[in-house]
Amino acid sequence: MADDASSSSGITGNTVENSINQDELIMKQQREIEKEISETIPLVGEIEELQTLEKEYNEDPIYLLKVKDLSSKYKSIRRTRPDGNCFFRAFSYAYLERLLTDKQEYDKFYEIAKNSKDILVALGFSQFTVEDFYETFMEVIQRVGEHAGSTPDLIETVRMELHDKFNKQGYSDYIVVYLRLITSGQLQTDQEFYQNFIEGPRTVTEFCRQEVEPMYKESDHIHIIALSNALKVCVRVKYMDRGEGSQVIAHDFPEGSTPLVHLLYRPGHYDILYA
Numbered sequence: 001m002a003d004d005a006s007s008s009s010g011i012t013g014n015t016v017e018n019s020i021n022q023d024e025l026i027m028k029q030q031r032e033i034e035k036e037i038s039e040t041i042p043l044v045g046e047i048e049e050l051q052t053l054e055k056e057y058n059e060d061p062i063y064l065l066k067v068k069d070l071s072s073k074y075k076s077i078r079r080t081r082p083d084g085n086c087f088f089r090a091f092s093y094a095y096l097e098r099l100l101t102d103k104q105e106y107d108k109f110y111e112i113a114k115n116s117k118d119i120l121v122a123l124g125f126s127q128f129t130v131e132d133f134y135e136t137f138m139e140v141i142q143r144v145g146e147h148a149g150s151t152p153d154l155i156e157t158v159r160m161e162l163h164d165k166f167n168k169q170g171y172s173d174y175i176v177v178y179l180r181l182i183t184s185g186q187l188q189t190d191q192e193f194y195q196n197f198i199e200g201p202r203t204v205t206e207f208c209r210q211e212v213e214p215m216y217k218e219s220d221h222i223h224i225i226a227l228s229n230a231l232k233v234c235v236r237v238k239y240m241d242r243g244e245g246s247q248v249i250a251h252d253f254p255e256g257s258t259p260l261v262h263l264l265y266r267p268g269h270y271d272i273l274y275a
Helices: 002-040 052-056 061-071 086-099 103-122 127-146 152-166 169-189 191-197 204-212 221-231
Strands: 044-049 076-080 235-239 249-253 261-266 269-274
Touching (some): 052 061, 086 127, 086 152, 086 221, 086 261, 169 191, 169 204, 191 221
Parallel strands (some): 235 261
Antiparallel strands (some): 044 076
């Protein structure tokens, strides 16, 4: 009996050890993939013709039909790094780029942005934690505002600066973090409404701590609804997936508003679209 117990224990031990080794291998592979992504794909890419999507799907008839539909409404695409932060990065870049040519919209947004830190602190966020992210966020916004609605040459100069800042990890990630905090603040401000979008027994606050505030967590409808409500900005998301039909379905957040930001969603990822 002692031998049997020893034998059984050995098998169990090997099984656990193999399981641990397998987990380590998977984690190592994931880290290598993430490293490769970070080294080969910019945080925010250059504008490309929308036809470049056709090359990606040239052997996929379902997606090819949808690319053709998308091409009838949009001319260009700007890709973002698929790192879990792509919604926030794509949204903020596209919106700030839009503000360069719309002084009235900029003035409206500036007031919302300027007051956002006080709102977060009032909700219980640490001022010490929020301060650095807020200052970087406002620095980029103020630079956009210096020439919003100005001459094409000056706008292009600031646009190039914006692209440079969004591809510097420090600036880019600070903007993403701050937008995550604003999103979390909006969710917690109107918990009764947003609780309906959360599956399972989690509270809104728990959801924010686990799925909104941490970097590299992917975004869903609830994130988009909250951010668009917090900043008073309409976002149109074109959903390209394997759903029925040849058309790419559009959703506006909030519904019934005029979209200022256009994003393309493919499972797990957001890029920027230009008409």
